[in-house]
Amino acid sequence: MLNRLPTAEPDPLWDLTKAFQQDERPEKLDLVVGVYRDASGQTPVMKAVQEAEAALAVAAASKVYRGLSGNLDFIDGLARFVLGDDSPTLARQCTIQTVAGTGALRLLADFIFKLSPDATVWTTDPAYVNHLPLMTGAGLKVRTFPWQEREDGQGGLNLQTVMTALQEAQPGDVLLLHGCCHNPTGIDPSLEDWKMLSALCQEKKLIPFIDIAYQGFGDGVDLDAAGLRLMAAENELMLASMSCSKNMGLYCERTGGAMVVTPDARLLGQLRHTLERIARSNYSMPPDHGAAVAARLFENPQSWLQELEENRERVASVRALLGAELRAIDAPEKFHCLERQKGMFSLLPLRPEQMDRLRSEFAIYGTAGGRINVAGLTPERISSLAQALKAV
Ligand SMILES: Cc1ncc(COP(=O)(O)O)c(C=O)c1O
Incomplete structure:
Protein backbone atom coordinates (compact mmCIF):
# COMPACT_ATOMS: atom_id res chain seq x y z
CA MET A 1 0.00 0.00 0.00
CA LEU A 2 2.66 2.48 1.00
CA ASN A 3 4.40 2.21 -2.37
CA ARG A 4 1.52 4.32 -3.65
CA LEU A 5 2.05 7.01 -1.06
CA PRO A 6 2.01 10.37 -2.88
CA THR A 7 5.13 12.48 -2.51
CA ALA A 8 4.65 15.38 -0.11
CA GLU A 9 4.07 18.53 -2.12
CA PRO A 10 4.97 21.83 -0.47
CA ASP A 11 1.98 23.86 0.76
CA PRO A 12 2.67 27.42 -0.45
CA LEU A 13 0.60 29.02 2.34
CA TRP A 14 2.34 27.15 5.14
CA ASP A 15 5.72 27.76 3.52
CA LEU A 16 4.98 31.50 3.57
CA THR A 17 3.85 31.33 7.19
CA LYS A 18 7.06 29.52 8.11
CA ALA A 19 9.16 32.05 6.20
CA PHE A 20 7.34 34.84 8.05
CA GLN A 21 8.06 33.26 11.44
CA GLN A 22 11.74 32.94 10.58
CA ASP A 23 12.00 36.49 9.22
CA GLU A 24 13.96 38.55 11.77
CA ARG A 25 13.12 42.01 10.41
CA PRO A 26 11.14 43.88 13.10
CA GLU A 27 8.94 45.65 10.54
CA LYS A 28 7.67 42.36 9.00
CA LEU A 29 3.98 42.34 8.16
CA ASP A 30 1.82 39.19 7.80
CA LEU A 31 -1.02 39.73 5.34
CA VAL A 32 -1.26 36.04 4.46
CA VAL A 33 -3.24 34.36 7.24
CA GLY A 34 -7.01 34.81 6.82
CA VAL A 35 -8.06 35.79 10.33
CA TYR A 36 -9.38 39.10 11.67
CA ARG A 37 -6.78 41.15 13.55
CA ASP A 38 -7.42 44.19 15.72
CA ALA A 39 -5.50 47.49 15.51
CA SER A 40 -2.69 45.98 17.60
CA GLY A 41 -2.37 42.98 15.27
CA GLN A 42 -3.99 40.49 17.66
CA THR A 43 -6.88 38.05 17.16
CA PRO A 44 -8.44 38.16 20.63
CA VAL A 45 -11.41 36.07 21.79
CA MET A 46 -14.49 38.27 21.41
CA LYS A 47 -15.80 39.56 24.75
CA ALA A 48 -19.28 38.19 24.07
CA VAL A 49 -17.70 34.77 23.46
CA GLN A 50 -15.71 34.96 26.70
CA GLU A 51 -18.90 35.73 28.61
CA ALA A 52 -20.78 32.87 26.98
CA GLU A 53 -17.90 30.49 27.75
CA ALA A 54 -17.84 31.60 31.39
CA ALA A 55 -21.59 30.97 31.67
CA LEU A 56 -21.21 27.54 30.05
CA ALA A 57 -18.42 26.63 32.46
CA VAL A 58 -20.63 27.52 35.43
CA ALA A 59 -23.58 25.58 34.00
CA ALA A 60 -21.25 22.58 33.49
CA ALA A 61 -23.77 20.68 31.40
CA SER A 62 -23.07 17.03 30.64
CA LYS A 63 -20.76 16.13 27.75
CA VAL A 64 -22.97 13.27 26.54
CA PRO A 301 -26.94 39.12 20.37
CA GLN A 302 -26.50 42.82 21.33
CA SER A 303 -22.93 42.85 22.62
CA TRP A 304 -21.70 40.34 20.02
CA LEU A 305 -23.23 42.31 17.15
CA GLN A 306 -21.74 45.52 18.50
CA GLU A 307 -18.27 43.97 18.63
CA LEU A 308 -18.73 42.53 15.14
CA GLU A 309 -19.75 45.95 13.88
CA GLU A 310 -16.60 47.46 15.43
CA ASN A 311 -14.48 44.82 13.63
CA ARG A 312 -16.29 45.51 10.36
CA GLU A 313 -15.70 49.25 10.76
CA ARG A 314 -12.02 48.67 11.44
CA VAL A 315 -11.59 46.74 8.19
CA ALA A 316 -13.54 49.41 6.26
CA SER A 317 -11.45 52.19 7.81
CA VAL A 318 -8.18 50.41 6.94
CA ARG A 319 -9.38 50.25 3.33
CA ALA A 320 -10.34 53.94 3.35
CA LEU A 321 -7.03 55.02 4.94
CA LEU A 322 -5.01 52.89 2.54
CA GLY A 323 -6.95 54.31 -0.40
CA ALA A 324 -6.35 57.89 0.80
CA GLU A 325 -2.64 57.19 1.29
CA LEU A 326 -2.32 55.64 -2.20
CA ARG A 327 -3.99 58.69 -3.72
CA ALA A 328 -1.81 61.06 -1.67
CA ILE A 329 1.41 59.50 -2.99
CA ASP A 330 0.01 59.26 -6.52
CA ALA A 331 0.23 55.47 -6.70
CA PRO A 332 -0.95 53.83 -9.96
CA GLU A 333 -4.71 53.85 -10.40
CA LYS A 334 -4.90 50.06 -10.47
CA PHE A 335 -4.49 50.08 -6.67
CA HIS A 336 -7.63 52.18 -6.12
CA CYS A 337 -9.65 48.95 -6.19
CA LEU A 338 -8.42 48.25 -2.65
CA GLU A 339 -10.64 51.02 -1.32
CA ARG A 340 -13.74 49.80 -3.13
CA GLN A 341 -13.58 46.09 -2.27
CA LYS A 342 -15.37 44.42 0.63
CA GLY A 343 -14.30 42.36 3.62
CA MET A 344 -10.91 41.13 4.71
CA PHE A 345 -9.40 40.13 1.36
CA SER A 346 -8.21 41.83 -1.77
CA LEU A 347 -6.24 40.59 -4.71
CA LEU A 348 -3.37 42.94 -5.50
CA PRO A 349 -2.92 43.56 -9.23
CA LEU A 350 0.67 42.33 -8.97
CA ARG A 351 2.60 39.48 -10.57
CA PRO A 352 4.23 36.76 -8.40
CA GLU A 353 7.66 38.35 -8.85
CA GLN A 354 6.29 41.68 -7.57
CA MET A 355 4.82 39.85 -4.55
CA ASP A 356 8.32 38.38 -4.06
CA ARG A 357 9.77 41.89 -4.06
CA LEU A 358 7.21 43.01 -1.48
CA ARG A 359 8.47 40.21 0.73
CA SER A 360 12.20 40.44 0.12
CA GLU A 361 12.57 44.24 0.01
CA PHE A 362 9.78 45.39 2.35
CA ALA A 363 9.08 42.36 4.63
CA ILE A 364 5.42 42.44 3.52
CA TYR A 365 3.93 38.97 3.13
CA GLY A 366 0.96 38.27 0.83
CA THR A 367 0.30 35.12 -1.21
CA ALA A 368 2.13 34.60 -4.51
CA GLY A 369 -1.22 35.03 -6.29
CA GLY A 370 -1.51 38.54 -4.80
CA ARG A 371 -4.05 38.00 -2.02
CA ILE A 372 -3.68 40.16 1.07
CA ASN A 373 -5.67 40.16 4.30
CA VAL A 374 -6.49 43.84 4.80
CA ALA A 375 -7.37 43.10 8.45
CA GLY A 376 -3.71 42.25 9.01
CA LEU A 377 -2.76 45.93 8.60
CA THR A 378 -2.15 48.00 11.70
CA PRO A 379 -2.71 51.79 11.39
CA GLU A 380 0.99 52.61 11.60
CA ARG A 381 1.80 50.25 8.69
CA ILE A 382 -0.71 51.64 6.19
CA SER A 383 1.65 54.25 4.83
CA SER A 384 4.57 51.80 4.43
CA LEU A 385 2.34 49.35 2.53
CA ALA A 386 1.21 52.14 0.21
CA GLN A 387 4.85 53.17 -0.43
CA ALA A 388 5.87 49.56 -1.07
CA LEU A 389 3.00 49.00 -3.51
CA LYS A 390 4.02 52.06 -5.45
CA ALA A 391 7.67 50.94 -5.44
CA VAL A 392 7.19 47.42 -6.79
C1 LIG B 1 -15.02 31.62 1.23
C2 LIG B 1 -14.77 30.75 2.41
N1 LIG B 1 -15.59 29.72 2.65
C3 LIG B 1 -15.43 28.92 3.70
C4 LIG B 1 -14.37 29.08 4.57
C5 LIG B 1 -14.23 28.08 5.68
O1 LIG B 1 -14.03 28.58 6.92
P1 LIG B 1 -14.11 27.68 8.22
O2 LIG B 1 -13.99 26.26 7.84
O3 LIG B 1 -12.96 28.14 9.07
O4 LIG B 1 -15.42 28.00 8.86
C6 LIG B 1 -13.48 30.13 4.37
C7 LIG B 1 -12.32 30.35 5.26
O5 LIG B 1 -11.36 30.98 4.98
C8 LIG B 1 -13.69 30.99 3.26
O6 LIG B 1 -12.88 32.02 3.01
Whole structure:
Protein backbone atom coordinates (compact mmCIF):
# COMPACT_ATOMS: atom_id res chain seq x y z
CA MET A 1 0.00 0.00 0.00
CA LEU A 2 2.66 2.48 1.00
CA ASN A 3 4.40 2.21 -2.37
CA ARG A 4 1.52 4.32 -3.65
CA LEU A 5 2.05 7.01 -1.06
CA PRO A 6 2.01 10.37 -2.88
CA THR A 7 5.13 12.48 -2.51
CA ALA A 8 4.65 15.38 -0.11
CA GLU A 9 4.07 18.53 -2.12
CA PRO A 10 4.97 21.83 -0.47
CA ASP A 11 1.98 23.86 0.76
CA PRO A 12 2.67 27.42 -0.45
CA LEU A 13 0.60 29.02 2.34
CA TRP A 14 2.34 27.15 5.14
CA ASP A 15 5.72 27.76 3.52
CA LEU A 16 4.98 31.50 3.57
CA THR A 17 3.85 31.33 7.19
CA LYS A 18 7.06 29.52 8.11
CA ALA A 19 9.16 32.05 6.20
CA PHE A 20 7.34 34.84 8.05
CA GLN A 21 8.06 33.26 11.44
CA GLN A 22 11.74 32.94 10.58
CA ASP A 23 12.00 36.49 9.22
CA GLU A 24 13.96 38.55 11.77
CA ARG A 25 13.12 42.01 10.41
CA PRO A 26 11.14 43.88 13.10
CA GLU A 27 8.94 45.65 10.54
CA LYS A 28 7.67 42.36 9.00
CA LEU A 29 3.98 42.34 8.16
CA ASP A 30 1.82 39.19 7.80
CA LEU A 31 -1.02 39.73 5.34
CA VAL A 32 -1.26 36.04 4.46
CA VAL A 33 -3.24 34.36 7.24
CA GLY A 34 -7.01 34.81 6.82
CA VAL A 35 -8.06 35.79 10.33
CA TYR A 36 -9.38 39.10 11.67
CA ARG A 37 -6.78 41.15 13.55
CA ASP A 38 -7.42 44.19 15.72
CA ALA A 39 -5.50 47.49 15.51
CA SER A 40 -2.69 45.98 17.60
CA GLY A 41 -2.37 42.98 15.27
CA GLN A 42 -3.99 40.49 17.66
CA THR A 43 -6.88 38.05 17.16
CA PRO A 44 -8.44 38.16 20.63
CA VAL A 45 -11.41 36.07 21.79
CA MET A 46 -14.49 38.27 21.41
CA LYS A 47 -15.80 39.56 24.75
CA ALA A 48 -19.28 38.19 24.07
CA VAL A 49 -17.70 34.77 23.46
CA GLN A 50 -15.71 34.96 26.70
CA GLU A 51 -18.90 35.73 28.61
CA ALA A 52 -20.78 32.87 26.98
CA GLU A 53 -17.90 30.49 27.75
CA ALA A 54 -17.84 31.60 31.39
CA ALA A 55 -21.59 30.97 31.67
CA LEU A 56 -21.21 27.54 30.05
CA ALA A 57 -18.42 26.63 32.46
CA VAL A 58 -20.63 27.52 35.43
CA ALA A 59 -23.58 25.58 34.00
CA ALA A 60 -21.25 22.58 33.49
CA ALA A 61 -23.77 20.68 31.40
CA SER A 62 -23.07 17.03 30.64
CA LYS A 63 -20.76 16.13 27.75
CA VAL A 64 -22.97 13.27 26.54
CA TYR A 65 -23.39 12.92 22.79
CA ARG A 66 -25.61 15.43 21.07
CA GLY A 67 -27.77 14.45 18.07
CA LEU A 68 -26.54 13.99 14.50
CA SER A 69 -27.86 17.44 13.55
CA GLY A 70 -25.81 18.98 16.37
CA ASN A 71 -27.00 21.64 18.80
CA LEU A 72 -30.65 22.40 17.99
CA ASP A 73 -30.65 25.90 19.52
CA PHE A 74 -27.59 26.69 17.45
CA ILE A 75 -29.02 25.55 14.12
CA ASP A 76 -32.25 27.42 14.79
CA GLY A 77 -30.32 30.61 15.66
CA LEU A 78 -27.99 30.21 12.67
CA ALA A 79 -30.84 29.78 10.18
CA ARG A 80 -32.54 32.91 11.60
CA PHE A 81 -29.33 34.90 11.52
CA VAL A 82 -28.64 34.04 7.89
CA LEU A 83 -32.18 34.15 6.48
CA GLY A 84 -33.60 36.89 8.73
CA ASP A 85 -35.83 36.43 11.77
CA ASP A 86 -39.14 36.72 9.98
CA SER A 87 -38.19 35.10 6.68
CA PRO A 88 -40.89 32.83 5.18
CA THR A 89 -38.00 30.67 3.90
CA LEU A 90 -37.41 29.47 7.48
CA ALA A 91 -40.41 27.17 7.06
CA ARG A 92 -38.91 25.37 4.05
CA GLN A 93 -35.27 24.93 5.06
CA CYS A 94 -33.31 22.28 6.86
CA THR A 95 -30.08 23.20 8.65
CA ILE A 96 -27.58 20.81 10.21
CA GLN A 97 -24.57 21.76 12.32
CA THR A 98 -21.24 21.05 10.63
CA VAL A 99 -17.53 21.13 11.31
CA ALA A 100 -17.34 24.85 10.46
CA GLY A 101 -17.81 26.30 6.98
CA THR A 102 -15.38 23.81 5.44
CA GLY A 103 -17.35 20.88 6.85
CA ALA A 104 -20.56 22.41 5.46
CA LEU A 105 -19.03 22.76 2.00
CA ARG A 106 -17.92 19.13 2.02
CA LEU A 107 -21.21 17.83 3.46
CA LEU A 108 -23.17 19.65 0.76
CA ALA A 109 -20.74 18.47 -1.92
CA ASP A 110 -21.41 14.89 -0.75
CA PHE A 111 -25.14 15.67 -0.78
CA ILE A 112 -24.97 16.91 -4.39
CA PHE A 113 -22.93 13.89 -5.47
CA LYS A 114 -25.36 11.50 -3.79
CA LEU A 115 -28.42 12.97 -5.51
CA SER A 116 -26.97 14.30 -8.74
CA PRO A 117 -23.52 12.77 -9.45
CA ASP A 118 -23.30 14.20 -12.96
CA ALA A 119 -23.83 17.80 -11.88
CA THR A 120 -21.02 20.26 -12.55
CA VAL A 121 -20.23 22.80 -9.85
CA TRP A 122 -19.44 26.24 -11.30
CA THR A 123 -17.08 28.24 -9.14
CA THR A 124 -15.46 31.64 -9.47
CA ASP A 125 -12.03 32.23 -11.02
CA PRO A 126 -10.17 33.16 -8.87
CA ALA A 127 -11.77 30.93 -6.24
CA TYR A 128 -11.48 30.36 -2.52
CA VAL A 129 -8.49 28.04 -2.44
CA ASN A 130 -10.42 25.13 -0.88
CA HIS A 131 -13.52 25.14 -3.12
CA LEU A 132 -11.95 23.01 -5.86
CA PRO A 133 -10.48 20.28 -3.59
CA LEU A 134 -13.69 20.12 -1.53
CA MET A 135 -15.91 19.66 -4.58
CA THR A 136 -13.64 17.30 -6.53
CA GLY A 137 -12.92 15.41 -3.30
CA ALA A 138 -16.61 14.52 -3.22
CA GLY A 139 -16.38 13.28 -6.84
CA LEU A 140 -17.94 16.33 -8.49
CA LYS A 141 -16.86 17.97 -11.73
CA VAL A 142 -15.89 21.64 -11.41
CA ARG A 143 -15.81 24.43 -14.00
CA THR A 144 -15.00 28.07 -13.47
CA PHE A 145 -16.30 31.46 -14.57
CA PRO A 146 -14.41 34.76 -14.34
CA TRP A 147 -14.84 36.93 -11.24
CA GLN A 148 -13.35 40.33 -11.88
CA GLU A 149 -14.04 44.04 -11.53
CA ARG A 150 -15.85 46.06 -14.15
CA GLU A 151 -13.53 47.88 -16.48
CA ASP A 152 -15.12 51.32 -15.92
CA GLY A 153 -12.96 51.83 -12.81
CA GLN A 154 -16.05 52.28 -10.64
CA GLY A 155 -15.58 48.95 -8.89
CA GLY A 156 -18.18 46.24 -8.64
CA LEU A 157 -18.50 42.92 -10.39
CA ASN A 158 -18.14 42.52 -14.15
CA LEU A 159 -21.45 40.69 -14.43
CA GLN A 160 -21.29 40.47 -18.19
CA THR A 161 -18.31 38.09 -18.20
CA VAL A 162 -20.05 35.98 -15.53
CA MET A 163 -23.27 35.71 -17.52
CA THR A 164 -21.46 34.92 -20.76
CA ALA A 165 -19.41 32.09 -19.23
CA LEU A 166 -22.45 30.61 -17.47
CA GLN A 167 -24.32 30.22 -20.74
CA GLU A 168 -22.57 26.84 -20.94
CA ALA A 169 -24.04 25.62 -17.63
CA GLN A 170 -26.57 22.80 -17.95
CA PRO A 171 -29.86 22.29 -16.06
CA GLY A 172 -29.10 20.74 -12.66
CA ASP A 173 -25.61 22.25 -12.46
CA VAL A 174 -24.66 24.05 -9.26
CA LEU A 175 -23.64 27.72 -9.09
CA LEU A 176 -21.29 28.21 -6.14
CA LEU A 177 -21.20 31.88 -5.07
CA HIS A 178 -19.76 33.68 -2.06
CA GLY A 179 -22.52 35.29 0.02
CA CYS A 180 -20.37 38.38 0.68
CA CYS A 181 -16.74 39.50 0.96
CA HIS A 182 -15.52 37.31 -1.89
CA ASN A 183 -12.32 35.47 -1.02
CA PRO A 184 -9.82 36.31 -2.49
CA THR A 185 -10.95 39.34 -4.53
CA GLY A 186 -13.21 41.37 -2.20
CA ILE A 187 -15.48 41.94 -5.24
CA ASP A 188 -19.15 41.54 -4.33
CA PRO A 189 -22.23 41.61 -6.59
CA SER A 190 -24.65 44.51 -6.12
CA LEU A 191 -28.25 43.65 -5.30
CA GLU A 192 -29.04 44.23 -8.98
CA ASP A 193 -26.33 41.71 -9.89
CA TRP A 194 -27.82 39.20 -7.44
CA LYS A 195 -31.21 39.63 -9.13
CA MET A 196 -29.65 38.85 -12.51
CA LEU A 197 -27.82 35.82 -11.08
CA SER A 198 -31.03 34.58 -9.49
CA ALA A 199 -32.92 35.05 -12.78
CA LEU A 200 -30.18 33.07 -14.55
CA CYS A 201 -30.54 30.22 -12.02
CA GLN A 202 -34.30 30.11 -12.61
CA GLU A 203 -34.01 30.36 -16.38
CA LYS A 204 -31.29 27.71 -16.75
CA LYS A 205 -32.47 25.58 -13.79
CA LEU A 206 -29.18 25.95 -11.91
CA ILE A 207 -29.00 25.30 -8.18
CA PRO A 208 -27.57 28.25 -6.24
CA PHE A 209 -25.06 27.22 -3.56
CA ILE A 210 -24.11 30.17 -1.39
CA ASP A 211 -20.98 29.99 0.75
CA ILE A 212 -21.32 32.67 3.43
CA ALA A 213 -18.25 32.80 5.65
CA TYR A 214 -17.97 36.54 6.40
CA GLN A 215 -21.49 37.74 7.22
CA GLY A 216 -21.05 41.01 9.10
CA PHE A 217 -17.66 41.95 7.60
CA GLY A 218 -18.88 43.70 4.43
CA ASP A 219 -21.76 46.16 4.79
CA GLY A 220 -23.38 44.76 7.96
CA VAL A 221 -25.06 41.49 8.95
CA ASP A 222 -28.33 42.01 7.06
CA LEU A 223 -26.95 43.68 3.94
CA ASP A 224 -24.28 40.98 3.66
CA ALA A 225 -26.97 38.28 3.56
CA ALA A 226 -29.23 40.16 1.11
CA GLY A 227 -28.03 38.20 -1.93
CA LEU A 228 -28.46 34.85 -0.21
CA ARG A 229 -31.92 35.85 1.04
CA LEU A 230 -32.95 36.88 -2.45
CA MET A 231 -31.69 33.59 -3.91
CA ALA A 232 -33.61 31.67 -1.21
CA ALA A 233 -36.81 33.59 -1.85
CA GLU A 234 -36.71 33.36 -5.65
CA ASN A 235 -35.36 29.84 -6.18
CA GLU A 236 -37.07 26.64 -5.20
CA LEU A 237 -33.90 24.85 -4.20
CA MET A 238 -30.87 26.51 -2.61
CA LEU A 239 -27.84 25.24 -0.70
CA ALA A 240 -25.87 27.32 1.79
CA SER A 241 -22.71 26.73 3.80
CA MET A 242 -22.29 28.98 6.82
CA SER A 243 -19.37 29.67 9.12
CA CYS A 244 -19.05 31.22 12.59
CA SER A 245 -15.25 31.21 12.35
CA LYS A 246 -14.85 34.88 11.44
CA ASN A 247 -17.95 36.70 12.65
CA MET A 248 -17.77 35.08 16.10
CA GLY A 249 -14.01 34.51 16.06
CA LEU A 250 -14.63 30.79 16.74
CA TYR A 251 -11.96 29.64 14.27
CA CYS A 252 -10.58 26.65 16.19
CA GLU A 253 -13.96 25.61 17.60
CA ARG A 254 -15.02 24.57 14.06
CA THR A 255 -18.56 25.91 14.17
CA GLY A 256 -20.85 26.21 11.17
CA GLY A 257 -23.88 24.85 9.40
CA ALA A 258 -25.20 23.47 6.10
CA MET A 259 -28.63 24.52 4.86
CA VAL A 260 -30.88 23.11 2.17
CA VAL A 261 -33.88 25.20 1.12
CA THR A 262 -36.56 23.02 -0.45
CA PRO A 263 -39.57 23.87 -2.64
CA ASP A 264 -41.66 21.35 -0.70
CA ALA A 265 -41.71 21.50 3.12
CA ARG A 266 -42.95 17.89 3.16
CA LEU A 267 -39.42 16.87 2.15
CA LEU A 268 -37.83 18.39 5.25
CA GLY A 269 -37.80 15.12 7.22
CA GLN A 270 -36.15 13.19 4.38
CA LEU A 271 -33.68 15.99 3.83
CA ARG A 272 -32.59 16.00 7.47
CA HIS A 273 -32.31 12.22 7.41
CA THR A 274 -30.09 12.35 4.30
CA LEU A 275 -27.83 15.11 5.67
CA GLU A 276 -27.51 13.27 8.99
CA ARG A 277 -26.59 10.03 7.23
CA ILE A 278 -23.83 11.79 5.32
CA ALA A 279 -22.50 13.26 8.57
CA ARG A 280 -22.81 9.87 10.30
CA SER A 281 -20.66 8.13 7.71
CA ASN A 282 -18.04 10.82 8.08
CA TYR A 283 -17.54 12.21 11.60
CA SER A 284 -20.86 11.18 13.17
CA MET A 285 -21.53 14.29 15.26
CA PRO A 286 -20.03 17.77 15.22
CA PRO A 287 -18.24 19.15 18.32
CA ASP A 288 -20.55 21.04 20.70
CA HIS A 289 -18.56 23.74 22.44
CA GLY A 290 -18.50 26.37 19.68
CA ALA A 291 -22.14 25.72 18.84
CA ALA A 292 -23.16 26.07 22.50
CA VAL A 293 -21.33 29.42 22.63
CA ALA A 294 -22.87 30.56 19.34
CA ALA A 295 -26.37 29.55 20.49
CA ARG A 296 -25.98 31.91 23.45
CA LEU A 297 -24.84 34.72 21.17
CA PHE A 298 -27.83 34.23 18.87
CA GLU A 299 -30.14 34.24 21.86
CA ASN A 300 -28.75 37.46 23.27
CA PRO A 301 -26.94 39.12 20.37
CA GLN A 302 -26.50 42.82 21.33
CA SER A 303 -22.93 42.85 22.62
CA TRP A 304 -21.70 40.34 20.02
CA LEU A 305 -23.23 42.31 17.15
CA GLN A 306 -21.74 45.52 18.50
CA GLU A 307 -18.27 43.97 18.63
CA LEU A 308 -18.73 42.53 15.14
CA GLU A 309 -19.75 45.95 13.88
CA GLU A 310 -16.60 47.46 15.43
CA ASN A 311 -14.48 44.82 13.63
CA ARG A 312 -16.29 45.51 10.36
CA GLU A 313 -15.70 49.25 10.76
CA ARG A 314 -12.02 48.67 11.44
CA VAL A 315 -11.59 46.74 8.19
CA ALA A 316 -13.54 49.41 6.26
CA SER A 317 -11.45 52.19 7.81
CA VAL A 318 -8.18 50.41 6.94
CA ARG A 319 -9.38 50.25 3.33
CA ALA A 320 -10.34 53.94 3.35
CA LEU A 321 -7.03 55.02 4.94
CA LEU A 322 -5.01 52.89 2.54
CA GLY A 323 -6.95 54.31 -0.40
CA ALA A 324 -6.35 57.89 0.80
CA GLU A 325 -2.64 57.19 1.29
CA LEU A 326 -2.32 55.64 -2.20
CA ARG A 327 -3.99 58.69 -3.72
CA ALA A 328 -1.81 61.06 -1.67
CA ILE A 329 1.41 59.50 -2.99
CA ASP A 330 0.01 59.26 -6.52
CA ALA A 331 0.23 55.47 -6.70
CA PRO A 332 -0.95 53.83 -9.96
CA GLU A 333 -4.71 53.85 -10.40
CA LYS A 334 -4.90 50.06 -10.47
CA PHE A 335 -4.49 50.08 -6.67
CA HIS A 336 -7.63 52.18 -6.12
CA CYS A 337 -9.65 48.95 -6.19
CA LEU A 338 -8.42 48.25 -2.65
CA GLU A 339 -10.64 51.02 -1.32
CA ARG A 340 -13.74 49.80 -3.13
CA GLN A 341 -13.58 46.09 -2.27
CA LYS A 342 -15.37 44.42 0.63
CA GLY A 343 -14.30 42.36 3.62
CA MET A 344 -10.91 41.13 4.71
CA PHE A 345 -9.40 40.13 1.36
CA SER A 346 -8.21 41.83 -1.77
CA LEU A 347 -6.24 40.59 -4.71
CA LEU A 348 -3.37 42.94 -5.50
CA PRO A 349 -2.92 43.56 -9.23
CA LEU A 350 0.67 42.33 -8.97
CA ARG A 351 2.60 39.48 -10.57
CA PRO A 352 4.23 36.76 -8.40
CA GLU A 353 7.66 38.35 -8.85
CA GLN A 354 6.29 41.68 -7.57
CA MET A 355 4.82 39.85 -4.55
CA ASP A 356 8.32 38.38 -4.06
CA ARG A 357 9.77 41.89 -4.06
CA LEU A 358 7.21 43.01 -1.48
CA ARG A 359 8.47 40.21 0.73
CA SER A 360 12.20 40.44 0.12
CA GLU A 361 12.57 44.24 0.01
CA PHE A 362 9.78 45.39 2.35
CA ALA A 363 9.08 42.36 4.63
CA ILE A 364 5.42 42.44 3.52
CA TYR A 365 3.93 38.97 3.13
CA GLY A 366 0.96 38.27 0.83
CA THR A 367 0.30 35.12 -1.21
CA ALA A 368 2.13 34.60 -4.51
CA GLY A 369 -1.22 35.03 -6.29
CA GLY A 370 -1.51 38.54 -4.80
CA ARG A 371 -4.05 38.00 -2.02
CA ILE A 372 -3.68 40.16 1.07
CA ASN A 373 -5.67 40.16 4.30
CA VAL A 374 -6.49 43.84 4.80
CA ALA A 375 -7.37 43.10 8.45
CA GLY A 376 -3.71 42.25 9.01
CA LEU A 377 -2.76 45.93 8.60
CA THR A 378 -2.15 48.00 11.70
CA PRO A 379 -2.71 51.79 11.39
CA GLU A 380 0.99 52.61 11.60
CA ARG A 381 1.80 50.25 8.69
CA ILE A 382 -0.71 51.64 6.19
CA SER A 383 1.65 54.25 4.83
CA SER A 384 4.57 51.80 4.43
CA LEU A 385 2.34 49.35 2.53
CA ALA A 386 1.21 52.14 0.21
CA GLN A 387 4.85 53.17 -0.43
CA ALA A 388 5.87 49.56 -1.07
CA LEU A 389 3.00 49.00 -3.51
CA LYS A 390 4.02 52.06 -5.45
CA ALA A 391 7.67 50.94 -5.44
CA VAL A 392 7.19 47.42 -6.79
C1 LIG B 1 -15.02 31.62 1.23
C2 LIG B 1 -14.77 30.75 2.41
N1 LIG B 1 -15.59 29.72 2.65
C3 LIG B 1 -15.43 28.92 3.70
C4 LIG B 1 -14.37 29.08 4.57
C5 LIG B 1 -14.23 28.08 5.68
O1 LIG B 1 -14.03 28.58 6.92
P1 LIG B 1 -14.11 27.68 8.22
O2 LIG B 1 -13.99 26.26 7.84
O3 LIG B 1 -12.96 28.14 9.07
O4 LIG B 1 -15.42 28.00 8.86
C6 LIG B 1 -13.48 30.13 4.37
C7 LIG B 1 -12.32 30.35 5.26
O5 LIG B 1 -11.36 30.98 4.98
C8 LIG B 1 -13.69 30.99 3.26
O6 LIG B 1 -12.88 32.02 3.01
